[in-house]
Amino acid sequence: MAKRNLLLLALMALASSIAAASVTTSTRKLMFLVQPQPNQLTYHNGAVLHGDIPISVLWYGGFTAAQKAIVSDFLLSLSAAPGASPAPSVSQWWSSIHQLYLSKAAAVGKNGEHGAGATKAARVVLSDQVSDEACSLGKSLKLSQLPALAAKARPANGGIALVLTAQDVGVEGFCMSRCGQHGTMDAKSGTAYVWAGNPATQCAGQCAWPFHQPASGPQTPPLAAPNGDVGMDGLIINVASMVAGAVTNPFGDGFYQGEREAPLEAATACPGVYGKGAYPGYAGQLLVDGATGASYNAHGAHGRKYLLPALFDPATSACSTLV
Incomplete structure (x- = not known):
């Protein structure tokens, strides 16, 4: 009987160690950098968007x-x-x-009405800013409401409506599966939208890393935010990622990898x-402000x-960094 109990305990210990190893492996896979x-x-x-790209901003909530x-x-x-x-700047x-x-799109010459002849470097123009x-539309938004919000920014043809939601505004999927999104408003006029939220109080560990302790994975100390605002410095990262995607893949048939419905794009392919x-949990070699100790790269x-x-x-097939 004692031998059977010892054998049972040994099997249970082995099963526990295998389960623990499986959990660890799954977590590491989630944190791995995207491989080609x-x-x-x-x-x-x-x-693609090109030439002068007017960006209109809608501030939704309190900023x-x-x-x-x-x-x-x-x-x-x-x-x-x-x-x-x-x-580096x-x-x-940009x-x-x-x-x-x-x-590359200009060289191919097949990039449609809005991309044809896109030899001139794209130039962002801050067009308009509107506050709500x-x-x-309330403080709990569906993704389907984002185009209507973007329209409030009154974007110009060939431009981008940038919708920014305050830290107390919830958006469907925010924190759980996304920190921002871009999409099409009107393909005929070449208009796209970008949304990003201030993650300060909802999910700084997911959407403001490395300026906040990560929600999961390797637990490294957070870096100091260059503008002294963890939520907004995190939001800038997400705005940059989404604007890069909106310019290079505004209508779903530009530059991307994988499925069209869930693409990896210019910046999101390098999480x-x-x-x-x-590497996972380490943002890389960055510049440090001697006065504030804040980390930055531009x-x-x-x-x-x-x-x-x-x-x-x-x-x-590699990630290109400024520093």
């Missing part, structure tokens, strides 16, 4: 003037004149999108990569510093 797949990130001969300035300065930084900010990151993607502090040497307008995602280079 047989279906590479390629151009699908559709339209302070300081928070709005973080975003508006970022948008102004995208198409700043060469030398306007020290290197936000405008250099130029990489043209070099890696938009110029009263949250006219968690911000500097050289990045200089912007008015002395701003930002952390921007790596961009996937289709030619090398």
Whole structure:
């Protein structure tokens, strides 16, 4: 009887160790950086945004003037004149999108009405800003409501409506499966929308990493946010990722990898990569502000510093970083 009990205990211990190993492996797989797949990130001969790209912003919910300035300065930084900010700069990151993607679409010459002749570098123009502090559609939004909100921003043809939701506004799937989204408003007029939410109080561990302790995976100390606002600095990362996708794959037939309904795009194909040497739980080698200790990889307008995602280079199947 004693031998049977010992054998049973041994089998239970073995089963527990196998189960623990399985859980660990699954978690690590979720944290792994995206590896090149047989279906590479390629151009699908559709339209891309090009030339002057007006961006209109809808502030949905409460944002302070300081928070709005973080975003508006970022948008102004995208198409700043060469030398306007020290290197590495936000405008250099934006130029990489043209070099890696938009110029390739122009060379092919099959990118449709809105992409044809897209030899001129894309230039972001901050067009308009509208506030809806009263949250006219409520504080619990469905994804299907985002195009209607985007329309409130009054985007111009060939432009992007940027919908930003405050930290107390819930959006379907926010935190659980997404930190932002982009989609089509009107393909005929070449208009797209981007949505991102301030994750400060809802899911900073998911949508503001590496400026907050990660919700899961390797637990490394959070980095100091370059603009002193964990939620907004995290939001900038997500805005940058979604704008990169909206410009290179605005209508679902541009540059992407995988399924059209759930594509990996210019920035989302490099999750968690911000500097050289990045690995799960480590953002990579970044610049550090000597005065504040904040981590960043790009200089912007008015002395701003930002952390921007790596961009996937289709030619090398590797993530290209600013630092």
